[in-house]
Amino acid sequence: MQYPLSSEKLDVAFMALADATRRSILARLTLGDANVMDLAAPFSMSQPAITKHLNVLERAGLISRTKVGRLRRCRAEREAISEVTGWLETYRQALTANFQRLDLLLETMKKQEKENQR
Numbered sequence: 001m002q003y004p005l006s007s008e009k010l011d012v013a014f015m016a017l018a019d020a021t022r023r024s025i026l027a028r029l030t031l032g033d034a035n036v037m038d039l040a041a042p043f044s045m046s047q048p049a050i051t052k053h054l055n056v057l058e059r060a061g062l063i064s065r066t067k068v069g070r071l072r073r074c075r076a077e078r079e080a081i082s083e084v085t086g087w088l089e090t091y092r093q094a095l096t097a098n099f100q101r102l103d104l105l106l107e108t109m110k111k112q113e114k115e116n117q118r
Contacts, residue, residue, distance in 0.1 A: 009061065013084050016060035021045075022053050026062055029076035036072045 016022055025039050040050040054074060057063040061080040066073050 010084070010087060012060045013062060013080070016056045016062055017084075019053065019056075022057055025050075025053060025074075026057060026076060026081075029063060029074055030081075033073050033075045036074065039074060 017026070021043060024042070028034060028039060028042075036047065036050060036054065039054070040047050043050065054063065054065065058065060062077055062084075064075050064077055066075070
């Protein structure tokens with residue numbers, strides 16, 4: 001299987017997503033751009049702590065930040081998020097196929113058992 005993201009980039013992305021605060025920030029950003037103060041509002045942590053979380057997400061390529069006047073605007077990087085979800089989707093499809101084969105095997109075994117009982 002070939003993936004657009006390198007193994008190293010996937011490692012960094014999943015490390016960034018391993019934290020609930022960062023997942024919440026990213027979820028908020030999928031609704032639209034926001035400044036750092038808006039992102040910090042739902043959390044009981046300092047702005048420097050939020051900034052550290054944003055740095056991790058930015059290094060992972062999941063968000064980008066731009067300076068607009070005195071404010072820092074954050075944006076979800078949809079392409080990077082799509083690449084991560086594409087990687088996950090590949091495995092979801094493989095697991096679904098495995099479960100379908102297992103279901104078919106179990107159904108076949110049940111039919112054989114019923115026939116043997118007659």
